Amino acid sequence: MDITEVERDRLAKLEGLKSGGIDPYPPRQQFRELRILAADAVQKVAEWQKELLVPGDEERQKALHQGIPEVVAIMGRVIVRRVMGKASFLQLEDVSGRMQLYARIGEDSLDTSSFERFKDLDLGDFIEARGNLFITRTGEPTLRVNAWNLLSKSISPLPFPKEEKLTDGSVVRHSALADPELRYRQRYADLAVNPEVRQIFVKRAKIVKSLREFLDTHGFLEVETPVLQPIYGGAAARPFTTHHNQLDQDLYLRISFELYLKRLLVGNLERVYEIGRDFRNEGVSFKHNPEFTQLEFYMAYADFTSIMDLTEQMIRHAARQVLPDGVAHFRGHVVDLTQKWQRIPLREAILEFTGLDYTAYPDEETLEDAIRKRGLNANTVRTRGKLIDGLLGDYVEKNLVQPTFLYDYPRDISPLAKSKFGDPSTVERFEGFVGGIEICNAFSELNDPLDQEQRFIEESIGARMGDEEANPLDEDYLRAMRYGMPPCGGFGMGIDRLAMIFTNNDSIREVILFPHLRKDE
RNA sequence: GGGCCGCUAGCUCAACUGGCAGAGCAGUUGACUCUUAAUCAAUUGGUUCGGGGUUCGAGUCCCUGGCGGCUCACCA
Structure with a gap:
C-alpha cells in the first residue's frame, strides 16, 4: 500500500505519542459518565441563555462568557481546527451534530503540555473533552476544555471541506469530496466528511421503520x-x-x-x-x-x-413519519404524498399520452403495426404485453408525477x-x-x-x-x-426507489450505502 | 453492450494552436490568549489513470487498455 507524506508524518506522530506513554487507541473513555451529545449541549446553552434574564448588559455578558458551571464531556471527531498561539478552537462532530471546543493555556483550561498536544491534533482524530459550556464573544456555543484525551488517531487524511457561512445564513462548502466514484468506493470517507450523506441513510432507515410499523399494526407477520x-x-x-x-x-x-x-x-x-x-x-x-x-x-x-387503499395509507404513513408535511421534493417536483392517489386504467393512460388505444389491437402483430405507424418505439422483445409495457415505460411513466x-x-x-x-x-x-x-x-x-x-x-x-x-x-x-x-x-x-423520492436523489447509488461498482484494479 | 464526456498534488480545480506542470485548501515551520472558509509569513508535495506511438519536444495529438459520469437499449 502506498503511503503519502502526510501519512508518514502522522505515523511518526503516532510513534511519538506511544513513546510518550499515550495510547493512541485507548480501550476506554475517561469521561463517559459526563458525556452529552453535541446537539443536546447546543440546546442546553440555548435554554440557559434564555433563562439568563437581562439584569444589565455587562453582567449578562460576563455570565455568558463564564458559562454554565456544570461539567460535561463531548466525544467525537475533530473536523475543524483553528489553532492560535495560546488559545485554540477545534470543532468536534458526533452523531447528533457539532460542538466547538475552546482551549487556552491558563488555570481555567489547560496546562502547557496538554495544550501543546491539543494543538497537535489532526483533522479526523477522535477525542473526548471535558469542561463547561459557554458562549463566545461571537455567540458560538462552546465547550471550554479543562481536560481531554485522544480516543483514536487518524492516519490517512480525510478530505474535510471548508464551510463558509454567508450573511444570509446559508452555508457554502468549499472543496468538498465530490467525485462519485471515490464517494461510493470509500463510502466511509464520504460519510465522514459529508453530513448530508449520513442524513440520507438516517432517512432511509426511518422509511423502512415506518413501513414495518405500518404493516405490524395492520396484523402482518414479518417473515424470512x-x-x-x-x-x-x-x-x-x-x-x-x-x-x-x-x-x-x-x-x-x-x-x-x-x-x-x-x-x-x-x-x-x-x-x-x-x-x-x-x-x-x-x-x-x-x-x-x-x-x-x-x-x-x-x-x-x-x-x-x-x-x-392500503398502499395509499402506507405511503402516507411513511411520508408523515419521514418528511415534513408529508411532501416530497423530487426532481424539481413537489409531490404531496398525503393526498389521494389518482387511479387510471392503463389503457386510458396510454391512450392519453400516445393517442393509441391498444384494446383495438388484439394481437401482437396488429399492435406492433399500429405502434410503428404512429412513429412510436416498439419494444424489441415482442409480445403484445411487452409492447404495451414498452409504451408505458417510454411515454407514460415520466408524466406520472403526482x-x-x-x-x-x-x-x-x-x-x-x-x-x-x-x-x-x-x-x-x-x-x-x-x-x-x-x-x-x-x-x-x-x-x-x-x-x-x-x-x-x-x-x-x-x-x-x-x-x-x-x-x-x-x-x-x-x-x-x-x-x-x-x-x-x-x-x-x-x-x-422510495428512498430516492423521499431524499430527492436522482441516482439509486446515492441511497445505497455500498452500491455495486466495477472492480477496482 | 452502443454513443458522448471525463480521469492532472491528499481534496477541489487551472494549464491558449503541442513549448519550463500551476492555484486554493489540507500538510510542514514560524507568529498570534475569543476563532469560525481564522489571519500573516515561509515551505514540502506530481508515474498528468496504465501501455504504446507521432514529434526536437506530449497533460495536450494518434492507437490501445482500465475506471467513472451521462445517455440509449434491457430491467424494478
Whole structure:
C-alpha cells in the first residue's frame, strides 16, 4: 500500500505519542459518565441563555462568557481546527451534530503540555473533552476544555471541506469530496466528511421503520424466506446463479419473494411481509443496482383494490413519519404524498399520452403495426404485453408525477395475477407511480392452480422462444396452490426507489450505502 | 453492450494552436490568549489513470487498455 507524506508524518506522530506513554487507541473513555451529545449541549446553552434574564448588559455578558458551571464531556471527531498561539478552537462532530471546543493555556483550561498536544491534533482524530459550556464573544456555543484525551488517531487524511457561512445564513462548502466514484468506493470517507450523506441513510432507515410499523399494526407477520432458491421466480428478470458444494446443487439468488410468501398463505398465515434483498442479473443504471431492497406483502381476503387503499395509507404513513408535511421534493417536483392517489386504467393512460388505444389491437402483430405507424418505439422483445409495457415505460411513466395508480394490465406480462372477470386478456393488477418513476406493483393473486399451471406452460414456451426473463415452472408451488390458497392481494415495492423520492436523489447509488461498482484494479 | 464526456498534488480545480506542470485548501515551520472558509509569513508535495506511438519536444495529438459520469437499449 502506498503511503503519502502526510501519512508518514502522522505515523511518526503516532510513534511519538506511544513513546510518550499515550495510547493512541485507548480501550476506554475517561469521561463517559459526563458525556452529552453535541446537539443536546447546543440546546442546553440555548435554554440557559434564555433563562439568563437581562439584569444589565455587562453582567449578562460576563455570565455568558463564564458559562454554565456544570461539567460535561463531548466525544467525537475533530473536523475543524483553528489553532492560535495560546488559545485554540477545534470543532468536534458526533452523531447528533457539532460542538466547538475552546482551549487556552491558563488555570481555567489547560496546562502547557496538554495544550501543546491539543494543538497537535489532526483533522479526523477522535477525542473526548471535558469542561463547561459557554458562549463566545461571537455567540458560538462552546465547550471550554479543562481536560481531554485522544480516543483514536487518524492516519490517512480525510478530505474535510471548508464551510463558509454567508450573511444570509446559508452555508457554502468549499472543496468538498465530490467525485462519485471515490464517494461510493470509500463510502466511509464520504460519510465522514459529508453530513448530508449520513442524513440520507438516517432517512432511509426511518422509511423502512415506518413501513414495518405500518404493516405490524395492520396484523402482518414479518417473515424470512430463502435467498438461495433451487427455482427462481416471481418477477421478470434474469437471476444470479451460485452453487452449493457439498450438495453439488446449483442455486439461484432470489429475484423476488413472491412464490415463497404465497406458500405461507397456503399455510394459513393470512398476512405476511418480508423486507429484504433481491438480486437481478441485469444492467446497472441510475435506477438499477444488481441487489436492491424490496418490500413484499400478501394479504388474504383482499384484492388489488384493497391493496391500492392500503398502499395509499402506507405511503402516507411513511411520508408523515419521514418528511415534513408529508411532501416530497423530487426532481424539481413537489409531490404531496398525503393526498389521494389518482387511479387510471392503463389503457386510458396510454391512450392519453400516445393517442393509441391498444384494446383495438388484439394481437401482437396488429399492435406492433399500429405502434410503428404512429412513429412510436416498439419494444424489441415482442409480445403484445411487452409492447404495451414498452409504451408505458417510454411515454407514460415520466408524466406520472403526482401519486398515481395505473391498473388493469395485460395478462401475458403478469403470469401470477388473477384474470379480470369477463376479460381474459387482462389481469387485476396495478402499478404505483410517484415523481415520474414506478415504485410498486401489485395484483389480485392467482390462486387457481389449473390456471397457474397454464400460465407456467405459456412462460416456458416464452423461454424456449428466447425470453430470458420467462419464469421456469415451479412444481412445488403448483402443489401448494392445489392445497388451496385463500383469495389474496399481493404487493411489491422497491425501497431504494422510495428512498430516492423521499431524499430527492436522482441516482439509486446515492441511497445505497455500498452500491455495486466495477472492480477496482 | 452502443454513443458522448471525463480521469492532472491528499481534496477541489487551472494549464491558449503541442513549448519550463500551476492555484486554493489540507500538510510542514514560524507568529498570534475569543476563532469560525481564522489571519500573516515561509515551505514540502506530481508515474498528468496504465501501455504504446507521432514529434526536437506530449497533460495536450494518434492507437490501445482500465475506471467513472451521462445517455440509449434491457430491467424494478
